[in-house]
Amino acid sequence: MTRPVLAIHGGCGAIPRAELTPDQNKAAREALERALRAGYGVLEGGGSALEAVTQAVLVMEDDPVFNAGYGAALNREGVHELDASVMDGESGRAGAVAGARRIRHPVQAARRLAEASDPLLLTGDSADAWAASQGLEVVENSFFTTPSRQDALQRMLERERQGTSAQAPERDKHGTVGAAALDSHGHLAAATSTGGYTAKPAGRVGDSPIIGAGTWADDRTCAVSGTGKGELFIRRALGHEIHARMLYRGDTLEEATNAMIGVEMTALGGGAGLCAVDRDGNVALPYNTEGMYRGWISEDGIYVAIHED
DSSP, X not given: OOOOEEEEEEESXXXXXXXXXXXXXXXXXXXXXXXXXXXXXXXXXXXXXXXXXXXXXXXXXXXXXXXXXTTOOOOTTXXXXXXXXXXXXXXXXXXXXXXXXXXXXXXXXXXXXXXXXSSOEEEHHHHHHHHHHTTOOBOOGGXXXXXXXXXXXXXXXXXXXHTOGGGSOHHHHOOEEEEEEEOTTSOEEEEXXXXXXXXXXXXXXXXXXXXXXXXXXXXXXXXXEEEEOHHHHHHHTHHHHHHHIIIIIOOOHHHHHHIIIIIIIHHTTOOEEEEEXXXXXXXXXXXXXXXXXXXXXXXXXXXXXXXXX
């Protein structure tokens, strides 16, 4: 039996250390721990990596600490458009939704699509309607709105007027949640969910629902969920590139993930991070921003962090 492990991230758009209040620090760490325990509970019971990452992400979609589901970022029209995907490393099956406006838990819709196998990706109103037809919970778009996200939108729109958008802190630019897991049967899976970046154009789709960019899992190598400037992740096919470096070059998980985040993404000028687990249970949580909400859990214990803790 393989020793199961689960790794998660809550986005590289972390609140700067200097601005992080004790209450915010406590809330973020507790939220990360809840997600880890929810996913690991599945693994401890002999459940699949796919179910574990789904449950971990579902918990984060319900917590306004993160930019996914309830508390997700608003686009420039003041509307939430949600993206999510999952991938199963054993079968290669995957599912995704993009631009959804009413699905309470986008990761559940992605999971259901992975099970259906065809179609793999649905967008916008069609994603919402399909989720409803599957008995998944749908809500009004306003359900996802929080005062902090409304404030962030106004700050970003003002920066656009002033021409200072590039100087916005990572927390106002973007954020994502994700999970990668290895189960006791030796199978890998990954899941990712996001509201995108604040003040994004209506209809913009980032890397999170793109298989091979923001999400990837293959039992031969690793499972990966990314966070950061999605356009760059798509251009570099980041998740698949990590897999390819391991499969064809023989890179370790650490070598492959550090090359992509610490070298490739940094050279392109994008804030980026990820969580990843390989087939041997090794964990990687690299990022090139000031902080990233992150953690892992195994039979050895539980770890959560935000900055260089």
